[in-house]
Amino acid sequence: MADKRIGKSGIIQAAGGLLWRQSQLGRQIAVVYRSRYEDWALPKGWREKGESFLNAAVREVVEETNCQVEVGDFAGCSCYTVEGVPKIVLFWNMFLIGDCDFKPDEEVDKLVWMTIPEALKRLSYDGERELLASASGFIKEDDDE
Secondary structure, three states: OOOOOEOOOOOEEEEEEEEEEEEOOEEEEEEEEEOOOOEEEOOEEEOOOOOOHHHHHHHHHHHHHOEEEEEEEEEEEEEEEEOOEEEEEEEEEEEEEEEEOOOOOOOOOEEEEEOHHHHHHHOOOHHHHHHHHHHHOOOOOOOOO
């Protein structure tokens, strides 16, 4: 049986968002914890057949965070392999509208709002850390210098 995640191109296609809000601590980003993968990640998920990457990004962010969002500009992409299959994830900057009513479910256990430096330390994947650093304009100091 074919893996439904893999499109005709032989690539897993996914989309997500860098979900931002302003708080007393300044600009913060939503980071989710998924116990299934034991990881901290940006909200994202598979693109459904016939769905645009942008629509998939909005759907996945809303599903995983239960936040209403306003879409901003394209933030970038992350590419890696999953069990030997290439995967591409396209991300958009998104902005929180109103309050967020997060509820844990079988996919996402926690949503934590973090400052950029906190998120850069907490995110489990190099590609997502690089994307966040680039999209936020944050310059990460090299530990060796």
